[in-house]
Amino acid sequence: MRIAIDCRLFSSYADAVVYQAFHWVHSIVSKTSTDEFFLVFDQQPSPDISFPTHCRPLIVKPAAKTGVLRGLWYDLRLPALLGKHQIDLFVGACGYISLRSSVRQAIVLHDMLSGEDFPAAAGWKSGLYRSRLKTMLEKAEIRLAAAEAQASFTGGSSFPVDAIPFFHLPVNSADLTDHSKRVLKEKLTGGTEFFYCEEGWNNLTEAVDLLLAFSAFKKRMQTGMKLVLGGKGTRGNEWKQKLDAYRFKDDVVVLPESMAKEERVKILTAAYGLIHLSAGAKTFWLQAAMHYGVPVVVNPHPVLADLGKDALLTCTDNPGESLAQNMMRLYKDENMRSVAIARGLTLARSWDPEMAAEAFYKKALTCKD
Numbered sequence: 001m002r003i004a005i006d007c008r009l010f011s012s013y014a015d016a017v018v019y020q021a022f023h024w025v026h027s028i029v030s031k032t033s034t035d036e037f038f039l040v041f042d043q044q045p046s047p048d049i050s051f052p053t054h055c056r057p058l059i060v061k062p063a064a065k066t067g068v069l070r071g072l073w074y075d076l077r078l079p080a081l082l083g084k085h086q087i088d089l090f091v092g093a094c095g096y097i098s099l100r101s102s103v104r105q106a107i108v109l110h111d112m113l114s115g116e117d118f119p120a121a122a123g124w125k126s127g128l129y130r131s132r133l134k135t136m137l138e139k140a141e142i143r144l145a146a147a148e149a150q151a152s153f154t155g156g157s158s159f160p161v162d163a164i165p166f167f168h169l170p171v172n173s174a175d176l177t178d179h180s181k182r183v184l185k186e187k188l189t190g191g192t193e194f195f196y197c198e199e200g201w202n203n204l205t206e207a208v209d210l211l212l213a214f215s216a217f218k219k220r221m222q223t224g225m226k227l228v229l230g231g232k233g234t235r236g237n238e239w240k241q242k243l244d245a246y247r248f249k250d251d252v253v254v255l256p257e258s259m260a261k262e263e264r265v266k267i268l269t270a271a272y273g274l275i276h277l278s279a280g281a282k283t284f285w286l287q288a289a290m291h292y293g294v295p296v297v298v299n300p301h302p303v304l305a306d307l308g309k310d311a312l313l314t315c316t317d318n319p320g321e322s323l324a325q326n327m328m329r330l331y332k333d334e335n336m337r338s339v340a341i342a343r344g345l346t347l348a349r350s351w352d353p354e355m356a357a358e359a360f361y362k363k364a365l366t367c368k369d
Contacts, residue, residue, distance in 0.1 A: 001364070004038040004082060004103075005029070005091040007057075008064060008073075009119050010049060025093050027357035029055050038085055042073060058085075065121055067128040075100045089364060095124060097136050106142035106364070142363050146283060146307060162363060175292075181270040189226045189253060193272040195327065198231040198264070198285045200277025200299075204242070207234045209323075210275070211246055216324035218248050221331055225272065230255040230264045268294060273330050273337075275323065276304075277315070283307060287351065290344030295337050297326045311343035 010022055029037045029051055037055040039045075042063045051057075060081055064073035079101035082090055090097065090105045097105040110124075123129050137143060144162050176184070185191055195214075201207035214227050235257065243249055255264065265288055268274065274289040274296045276282075281303035289296045290311060297313045298304050305314070313329065315322040330337050 001088045002036045002038070002086060003089045003091060003364070004040055004058075004085070004087045006094045006096065007039045007045070008042045009094045009122055010041070010045065023353045024356050024360075025091075026051065027353035028091075028360060031354075031357050031361065038087065040078070040081065063121075067123055067126050070096070070123055071128065074098045079103075091360075092136075092140070094122065095129075097140055099132065099135055099139060104141045105139065106144060106360075107136055107140040109143065109145035144360065144363075146303075162359065176266060176269050184266060185270045188228065188267065188270075192224050192226050194226040194228045194253070195273050195275050196228045196230065196268050196271035196294075197275040197277070198233075198268075199279075199282055200275055201229055201233040202279075204234050204236075204239055206277070207239060208242055210277070211242070211248075211252070213321070213323040213327070214252075215246075215248055216321070217327040217331070218251065220324075221328060223331065224251070225331070226251045226253060228253045228255065228267065228271070230259065230267065232257060268292065273297060273327070275327075277323070278304070286312075287348070291348040291351070293341045293345055295330055295340040295344065297323065297330070307347075309343070309347065311340055311347055313340065 005025055005028070007025065010025075025039075029039075033052070033054045037051075039051060039055050039057045041057060041059050042061065044059060045057060058081060060073065060077045062069055062073070064070040074096050075098055078090075078098045081087075082098070082101050082103045087103050090101065090103050092105060092107040095108060095110055097107045142162070182191070185194070188194070197210065201210050210227075217223075218225070229252065233254075243252065243254070246252065255267070268285065268288060269292040271289075271294050274285060274294050276286050276289070276296050276298045278286075278299060278301070281301060283304070286296055286298065286304060286308060290308065295313065296308065296311070297315065298308065300314050300316065304312070313326040315326060330340075
């Protein structure tokens with residue numbers, strides 16, 4: 001079978017590091033040497049990116065850096081290339097397929113509508129992408145996603161989706177030893193256990209609600225537990241005033257917004273639990289926490305529930321009393337916490353590019369004439 005794979009967003013290794021599908025694609029092309037693979041780029045790929053010798057790179061210009069150029073690239077230039085090389089299956093690993101090609105196609109749904117930090121060239125937040133997504137899903141013969149529920153967040157339309165978690169942790173150095181975690185914790189919180197939060201304090205109202213829930217937890221449990229806030233949460237004078245007036249301000253650690261993601265992931269690995277109150281289907285921190293054995297408290301969300309299953313502690317409001325109760329449950333019931341960790345680790349082991357590649361091949365075989 002002649003398979004073309006969209007590698008447009010892999011043109012620079014810096015992008016590939018944060019792009020989940022890169023390692024999945026690498027697993028696919030490494031799995032067999034009997035199929036012919038054509039890796040399609042829109043510019044010269046970085047020399048840091050290597051694939052097996054039976055993969056042929058193809059460059060289709062112009063670089064699709066804007067919505068207009070992406071439409072040109074996928075609907076005019078790409079169909080010509082697929083026809084020229086007699087491609088049997090095109091894999092839209094970057095979330096796009098061509099609307100004008102007669103070649104069988106597979107589309108990979110990422111959490112592109114969630115606002116995660118992905119390459120700007122993806123264009124996933126644009127109106128153009130959203131307007132064509134339903135049509136791409138209708139046209140695709142194979143639809144792959146990290147969670148089946150993702151298909152329901154495409155303009156209200158639902159399509160059959162094969163759930164294959166595309167997950168790659170970009171920070172292998174975060175596999176810290178117990179000693180390293182203790183050193184990190186000593187430096188960050190004086191050795192005290194802490195909850196970590198990246199999603200859920202993005203505006204002043206959310207941030208204050210989070211503080212109120214943490215305050216209820218502290219009062220009832222009479223514990224020295226701390227709260228560490230990372231990422232791009234709310235900032236500014238009004239937030240500073242609220243925090244300065246907060247009863248437990250000495251137990252709240254706000255990380256610099258400029259702190260590298262790699263360093264924040266390391267902090268996560270040492271956390272007692274992750275508070276993940278994402279309003280959308282943001283999955284990176286949830287998956288990272290389960291990968292590293294950190295229990296997770298989340299907002300109710302179909303995609304997160306589909307992905308995390310029974311490994312999650314779910315709030316019933318946003319965040320309010322329910323968050324405080326879940327924090328207390330983790331603190332009081334070590335057995336329940338251990339079960340949540342074990343379930344998360346089991347799920348994380350299934351997020352394997354090799355397993356995802358195997359599942360893809362089972363579907364791809366159905367596309368053969």
